[in-house]
Amino acid sequence: MQKLTNKEEEVMQILWKLEKAFVKDVLLEVKESKPHYNTVSTIIRNLEEKGYVDHIAYGNTYQYYPTVSKEDYRTGYMSNAIKNYFNNSYKGMVSFFAKEEKISAEELREILKMIEKEE
Structure with missing residues (x-):
């Protein structure tokens, strides 16, 4: 299992809590220093590349969910x-x-x- 950065862990905590979420949903859950939408999107894509997250496509919009408990x-x-x-x-x-x-x-x-x- 690849090590996660602090920000990646923060996003994973949110995804584990929500179970499925769009980037905007994750952004709403971030507690401190709200990052830009694109920053959260990039973090989630990195998590997907590392195998922690997958997505369901709805046209050009993706709903993400954890693949690692x-x-x-x-x-x-x-x-x-x-x-x-x-x-x-x-x-x-x-x-x-x-x-x-x-x-x-x-x-x-x-x-x-x-x-x-x-x-």
């Missing part, structure tokens, strides 16, 4: 992050978040309970 992207993204930043160690990742105080002891206990239930 949010879950599949998240799995690939997290796998790469753990590989590249934590030496393929989930323990290292959890330890990092604990040290940075991004996860509490109570949350870790909840995670342990979830793991124990699955075993």
